[in-house]
Amino acid sequence: MRDRIECDVAIVGGGIVGGSAALFLRQAGLSVTLLERDCCGAKASGVNFGGVRRQGRPLEQLPLSQRAHAIWGRLPELLGTDAEYIRSGHLKLARSEPDLASLIEYRERSQGFGLGLEIITGEAFRRRWPALGDRAIGGSLCPEDGHANPRLVSPAFARAAARAGAVVRERTPVDRVERDGDRFVLVSGDALEVRARFLLNTAGAWSGRVAEAFGEPVPLESLHPNMAVTEPLPRFLDVNIGVEGGGVYGRQVPRGNMVVGGGRGFALDADRARPQRDAVLTLMRDAAELFPQLRHAHVIRCWTGVEGYTPDRNPIIGPSRTTPGLFHAFGFSGAGFQIGPGVGQTLAELVTAGETAMPLEPFRIDRFAAPA
Amino acid sequence: MEFVSEVFPPVIAPPVIVGAGPAGIRAAERLVAAGLRPVVVDEAARWGGQIYRQPPDGGFTRPKAALYGFEAGKADAVHRAMAAIRDRVDYRPRTLVWNCEAGALDLLCDGASEPLPFSHLILATGATDRVLPFPGWTLPGVFTLGGSQVALKFQGCAIGRRVAFLGTGPLLYLVAYQYLKAGVEVAGVFDTTPFAVQARATAGMLRDPATLAKGLLFVGWLRAHGVPIHNGVRPVRAEGTEQVEALVWRDAGGRERRAPCDAVAFGLGLRSETQLADLAGCRFRFDEADRAWLPERDGAGRGSVPGVYLAGDGGGIAGADAAELAGERAALALLEDRGLPVDAARVKELDGRLARIAAFRRVLDAAFPFPADWADAIADDTMICRCEGVTAGAVREVARSGQAGEMNRAKALTRAGMGRCQGRMCGATAAELLSRTLGTGPDAVGRLRAQPPIKPLPIATVVPSPRGGESSDGREVA
Numbered sequence: 003m004r005d006r007i008e009c010d011v012a013i014v015g016g017g018i019v020g021g022s023a024a025l026f027l028r029q030a031g032l033s034v035t036l037l038e039r040d041c042c043g044a045k046a047s048g049v050n051f052g053g054v055r056r057q058g059r060p061l062e063q064l065p066l067s068q069r070a071h072a073i074w075g076r077l078p079e080l081l082g083t084d085a086e087y088i089r090s091g092h093l094k095l096a097r098s099e100p101d102l103a104s105l106i107e108y109r110e111r112s113q114g115f116g117l118g119l120e121i122i123t124g125e126a127f128r129r130r131w132p133a134l135g136d137r138a139i140g141g142s143l144c145p146e147d148g149h150a151n152p153r154l155v156s157p158a159f160a161r162a163a164a165r166a167g168a169v170v171r172e173r174t175p176v177d178r179v180e181r182d183g184d185r186f187v188l189v190s191g192d193a194l195e196v197r198a199r200f201l202l203n204t205a206g207a208w209s210g211r212v213a214e215a216f217g218e219p220v221p222l223e224s225l226h227p228n229m230a231v232t233e234p235l236p237r238f239l240d241v242n243i244g245v246e247g248g249g250v251y252g253r254q255v256p257r258g259n260m261v262v263g264g265g266r267g268f269a270l271d272a273d274r275a276r277p278q279r280d281a282v283l284t285l286m287r288d289a290a291e292l293f294p295q296l297r298h299a300h301v302i303r304c305w306t307g308v309e310g311y312t313p314d315r316n317p318i319i320g321p322s323r324t325t326p327g328l329f330h331a332f333g334f335s336g337a338g339f340q341i342g343p344g345v346g347q348t349l350a351e352l353v354t355a356g357e358t359a360m361p362l363e364p365f366r367i368d369r370f371a372a373p374a
Numbered sequence: 375m376e377f378v379s380e381v382f383p384p385v386i387a388p389p390v391i392v393g394a395g396p397a398g399i400r401a402a403e404r405l406v407a408a409g410l411r412p413v414v415v416d417e418a419a420r421w422g423g424q425i426y427r428q429p430p431d432g433g434f435t436r437p438k439a440a441l442y443g444f445e446a447g448k449a450d451a452v453h454r455a456m457a458a459i460r461d462r463v464d465y466r467p468r469t470l471v472w473n474c475e476a477g478a479l480d481l482l483c484d485g486a487s488e489p490l491p492f493s494h495l496i497l498a499t500g501a502t503d504r505v506l507p508f509p510g511w512t513l514p515g516v517f518t519l520g521g522s523q524v525a526l527k528f529q530g531c532a533i534g535r536r537v538a539f540l541g542t543g544p545l546l547y548l549v550a551y552q553y554l555k556a557g558v559e560v561a562g563v564f565d566t567t568p569f570a571v572q573a574r575a576t577a578g579m580l581r582d583p584a585t586l587a588k589g590l591l592f593v594g595w596l597r598a599h600g601v602p603i604h605n606g607v608r609p610v611r612a613e614g615t616e617q618v619e620a621l622v623w624r625d626a627g628g629r630e631r632r633a634p635c636d637a638v639a640f641g642l643g644l645r646s647e648t649q650l651a652d653l654a655g656c657r658f659r660f661d662e663a664d665r666a667w668l669p670e671r672d673g674a675g676r677g678s679v680p681g682v683y684l685a686g687d688g689g690g691i692a693g694a695d696a697a698e699l700a701g702e703r704a705a706l707a708l709l710e711d712r713g714l715p716v717d718a719a720r721v722k723e724l725d726g727r728l729a730r731i732a733a734f735r736r737v738l739d740a741a742f743p744f745p746a747d748w749a750d751a752i753a754d755d756t757m758i759c760r761c762e763g764v765t766a767g768a769v770r771e772v773a774r775s776g777q778a779g780e781m782n783r784a785k786a787l788t789r790a791g792m793g794r795c796q797g798r799m800c801g802a803t804a805a806e807l808l809s810r811t812l813g814t815g816p817d818a819v820g821r822l823r824a825q826p827p828i829k830p831l832p833i834a835t836v837v838p839s840p841r842g843g844e845s846s847d848g849r850e851v852a
Contacts, residue, residue, distance in 0.1 A: 041783055048786060153786040157777065233761075233794055233830065257762075276653075277826055279473055279480050283487060283837045290833045300830035302761075302794050 005194045007169060009033040011353055012188050012198035014176050014212055015205035016042030018152075018339060019331050021159030022073070022346025023202055025080065028166035030354045035196050036160060036168055037188060039175035039208070043156025046206050047339065049307035051229060051251060051263045052152045053242050054340045055092045056117055057144035058108070060316060062364040063341060064115040069360065070344025071146070077155075081162045085154040086256065092147030093131070093241040095138035095292075101246040105142040117144050133238045137292055138245075149242045149253045152339055159343070179215050181325060200353050201328045204346075207310035209318075209332035213367065216325045221313055221370050222333055226267035226275035226306040230285055232299040234258030239293070250288040260296060262289040267306030277304035311335040312370070319345055319365035321352065329353065330367055387491035388413050388464065389708060390479060392471050392650060393498035395423020396448075396694050397686025397701030399456045401496045404705035406459045408714055413464040413490065415471055415481060421456045424500055424520065425694045427527050428453065434530060441527050443552060444588055445694070452698065473826035474653040480826070486836040494681045494708050497651055497669075498701055499688035501644040504802050506748050507758050507766070510612030511640075519545045519641035523552065532558045534637025538621040540564040540609055542742040543643040544589070544693075550601070551592040553639075560601045561635035564623055566642070566745040568606035575741030582734045608751060612638055642744060644691045645802060651688070652824035655679045660817035663736065664691050665744055666802075667821035673725060675704035676711075683708055696731045699724050749806035758807065759800040761793020769804055773811035780820040784808055794830055797822040 011027050013020045016038030024036045036042075054074060056067040078084050096102035102123065109119040122130060123140030134141075164170040171194065178189040179201070186201040188194075203212040210222040239254040250264035265281030282304050290296050312318065312333040322328035329352050331345050338345075351358045389405060391398045394416035405412045414421075420428040426442065426449040442449040466483060473480035478491040503518035510516070515534060517525070519541060522533045532553060538561040539550040550563050565572070579586035596603060606626030613620040613632075621633045651669040652658070657678035658667045668690050675683045683704040684690075686697035703724045706716045752758070754767030768788045772778040778787055781804060790804045791797030797804070801822055808819045 044783070044786070157787070161777070232833065276475070279475050279489065279826075282473075282826065282831075283835065286831070286833045286835060287837070296833045299833050300794075301827060301833060302830050303792065303796065304826050 004189075004192060007035050007194070007196045009035045009169070009196065009198050011035070011200040011202060012186055012196045013037065013202040013204060014179070014188070015203070015209065015332075016160045016170065016172065017045060017047035017204065017206055018043065018156045018159055018342035019047075019345050019349070020202065020204035021156065021163055022343040023204060023331075023349040024163035024168040024170070024346075025159055025166055026347050026350035027353060028163055028168050030350060032354065034163065034168040035198065036163060036170045037174045037176055037190065037194075037196065038160070038170070038172045041157070041172050042160030042170065043153070043158075046307050046309040046334075047156035047342065048153050049229075049305055050152050050227065050309075050336070050339050052149050052253065052261065052339070053092070053244075053251065054087065054150050055144070055147045055242065055244070056340065057092050057094060057119065057142065057147055058244060059337065059341075061111060061115070062316065062361065064112060064117070065360055066319075066344040066348065067341050068116060068344075069347060070341050073343040073347060074150075074340070081155075081158040083154060083158055085150050085158055087148065087150035087155065088256070089146050089148040090253075091241040092144045092244065093141045094244045094246055095134065095141045096246050097138050097248070099139070102140050105140075105246055109142060118146065119144055131241075133293070133295060134243075143241070147242065149255075151255070159346075176212075179212055181216075184327075186327065199327060202349055202353075203328065203330045204332060204349070206332055207308045209310060209330065213330060216322055216328055218322060218324055218367050220318060220333065220367060223311045224269060224272070224308050225311045225336065226269065226308060227263055227336055228265040228267050228277055228281040228285055228304065228306055229261065229263045230277075230282065230289070230301045230304045231262075232260045232296060233302050235260060235295065235299055238295045243292070245292065248288075250285065250292055252289060252293060260289075260293065260299065264288055269308070273308065275306045275308055277306050309334070309336050314369075317345075317365055318367045319348070320362040320367065323366075323368045387477070387493040389494040389496070390415065390490060390492035391496045391498060392479070393423065393500055393686070393688065394418070394421035394456065394465075394467070395425060395498060395500050395686060395697060396452050397498035397500075397688070397697040397704075398423070398496070399452050400698045400701035401498060401685055401705040402463050403455050403459055404702045405708070406462045408709050411462060411464060413466060413492075415466045415469050415479070415490070417468070417470055419468050421465075421467070422449065422453055424524065425449075426452050427524060429528055429530065436530055443555065448694070470829055471650060472828055472831050474650050475826075482831065482835060485832065485834065486838055488838060494683070494711070495654060496675075496683045496685055496701070496704050496708065497654070497688055498685045498697070499647040499650055501646050501687035501691060502798060503641040504643050504645040505641055505799065506803050506806065507752060507756050508609040508611060509753060509756055510614070510618070512757060512760060513612050513614050513618050514616070515614070515618030515637045516612055517637065517639050519543070519549050519639050520644070522637075522639035523549045526552060526556060532556060532637075533639060534618075534635065535559060536561050536635045537637045537639055538562055538564060538633050538635040540607075540621065540623075540638055540640035541642045542566045542745065543641060544738060544742065545641060545644075546742075547589065547592040547596070549639060551595055554596060554599055554601065560596065560599075561621070561633050562602040562604060563596060564607045564609070564621065564633075565603065565605045566607060566748070567742055568626060571743065572605060572741050575737055578737035578740065579734075581737065585734070608745075608748070609640075642748075643742065644687060646690060647688050647798070649796070649798075649824040649828040651677060651682070651684060653826065653828070654682050656682060656684075658821060661690060663739055665816055673728070674707035675700055676707055681711070692731060692735055696728060696735075699728050699731070703728065746806075749803070749810050752803075752807065758803045759790040759793060761795055761800070762789040764788050764790040764800070766803075766807055769807045770811045773808050778808065779812060781805060781808065781822050782820065784819075785822060791822050796825070796828065
């Protein structure tokens with residue numbers, strides 16, 4: 003005998019986007035059922051690098067990113083935990099004059115979005131970050147960016163939604179989703195049937211199936227970011243580090259462990275991935291080159307996850323072009339963690355008000371369709 | 375069935391054995407006899423494994439009889455077996471296997487990493503102590519039973535001048551006896567198993583009079599030298615400021631007592647080292663006797679992945695004698711799977727002897743049961759994961775609040791199992807705490823998924839011939 007739930011909004015996928023959407027929808031008074039195939043926040047939202055970063059994003063993402071920034075500032079009040087979120091600053095390094103020029107150019111182009119970027123070079127740069135002094139000629143600092151522990155943040159959004167009255171069902175994969183008159187019907191095996199007026203497709207790398215079910219196939223590819231962490235080390239770094247044009251990034255957590263990322267893992271199957279040997283070795287080499295303090299450290303663990311990438315590396319956000327009441331938000335291409343809560347809030351707005359002031363045009367789902 | 379490597383150019387990869395203890399050596403011996411030249415990879419500098427660990431080269435002159443006691447003959451035979459085939463194997467001592475991926479292992483030796491493709495893989499990875507924490511267990515002077523035995527065998531030194539032996543399992547009495555023989559004062563043997571349980575199990579030990587006789591001898595010898603042996607005890611705490619000064623324990627009657635000592639050796643049986651089997655893709659099942667998730671294997675040691683074999687304590691705890699037999703048995707299975715002739719009579723003999731040991735194993739398990747209630751007594755503020763500083767209370771909290779019903783989730787939320795040991799030390803504790811808080815069996819909370827590196831990997835690792843991993847597209851993710 004299947005459980006049956008009738009509600010205003012059904013959400014497929016309990017990552018940071020689905021979890022935050024559920025929370026904001028509950029705050030608006032709608033009834034919400036959130037279905038998660040595994041554990042909430044256990045996939046890409048929970049295993050990413052943990053950078054909470056606006057700097058370096060394409061300009062079209064910055065309004066949503068700014069919106070998210072305000073939500074990150076209220077984390078303890080929203081979630082009851084700070085989840086190790088620190089506004090440490092995000093420093094993007096330039097290792098050459100052309101790289102510095104592109105950082106300066108990004109600062110110019112992103113003026114007016116309120117990132118407050120500072121270009122720091124030469125003696126001032128070396129004085130401020132002696133640890134990085136001979137690795138880079140300068141950098142661009144976004145003082146209010148930072149980092150957080152994704153393993154704590156992402157599940158906490160779904161938990162806060164549940165505390166606010168959302169029905170959260172974990173280990174509940176959706177096998178069938180269809181339209182029945184003005185209702186969406188979602189079926190999970192023999193366990194559960196959910197009927198809802200609205201449907202949010204926030205299933206990360208698995209969102210393509212839902213979109214396809216409503217006649218909107220998307221070229222979504224699964225990729226696997228390669229991460230590693232060292233044992234705790236003496237503090238030498240207070241900022242989240244990226245490199246202009248380079249594939250390595252790093253942050254030192256309050257305990258002293260250094261988290262670094264770069265390269266790709268490989269898929270075991272559609273649901274699981276593993277770090278790849280050459281990527282691990284390359285990452286260690288690059289990290290030691292960038293951070294000489296790691297020379298005598300050990301990597302104690304590597305990991306990866308499954309993330310959905312679009313061809314243009316921009317997410318798909320907004321209303322379905324085929325089905326009223328359906329909204330998509332997926333394909334964040336390895337950069338969904340910071341922006342996620344802003345997107346969740348925007349989805350809640352689309353459901354409750356039918357519109358949003360956020361510019362979503364660049365994220366239309368049909369932008370990849372072959373021109374007619 | 376051969377492994378087809380997707381990554382490495384087609385070479386004729388050798389069979390590879392991981393571990394040069396009794397299982398690995400007997401496996402290598404059998405492969406060499408069939409004309410193969412296996413690679414034998416081992417973390418130690420000299421072969422023998424943990425149980426027959428050899429002292430470092432040079433300057434150590436203790437005779438084998440002193441090092442291995444009753445087992446000197448077996449130790450010597452295993453050592454000689456490897457010496458005899460030394461020139462016909464590709465032997466890689468001081469080498470850590472840190473990963474297994476796409477039909478190849480990753481080896482770390484002398485600071486350099488290299489991939490080693492294999493045609494077949496025999497995992498003879500052995501075991502480490504199973505421990506549960508008690509207050510004060512992180513004080514200097516508290517060692518595992520296995521660790522205290524290694525100190526004696528390998529270095530010829532004791533962990534203290536006056537040592538208390540705590541826990542349960544055959545190793546408890548053996549190591550206490552070895553310490554006494556080596557001239558160390560033994561403050562007492564504190565066995566968590568009630569006397570009545572052990573006495574009942576002793577009847578079953580008559581199946582294996584030799585083992586029973588040894589056990590009785592250890593106990594008799596200890597008693598004759600005035601060593602107090604207490605059954606049915608529970609630890610209260612290890613006391614001390616700079617280091618252990620006493621073991622406070624509760625006797626079978628519930629009275630709190632104190633044993634002055636300057637070191638404690640403790641352990642509750644052994645746990646298999648299964649990370650490589652996991653990375654190799656083997657399916658696991660929960661084993662009631664070992665109270666652990668183990669790689670599935672058939673009677674010959676074949677894992678669920680064709681071409682991967684498990685032998686010795688790494689596939690399930692059965693002791694050194696079984697490890698020798700299982701190593702040879704797995705090698706015979708490998709030869710058979712390669713289409714080579716094998717001696718059917720020998721196979722039958724090995725299977726029979728392994729079955730007899732397995733039957734006796736059940737008797738031993740009954741004599742030294744795992745103290746399942748121990749975990750309930752661990753105070754919330756007791757640290758269970760030293761790498762990450764996680765308390766028992768933190769693990770119980772994520773279970774009680776419904777946030778974690780399974781090990782990997784508990785790890786993500788509390789960090790237990792995320793540190794240097796990757797859960798090899800704290801995993802058993804976390805599983806017990808999680809399952810007992812949830813009111814389920816230990817099987818219901820699953821197992822920690824292995825990730826490379828299986829032991830810490832120096833950042834400065836040299837890659838002699840980088841084949842250029844796919845670099846990222848220059849984007850910073852998240």
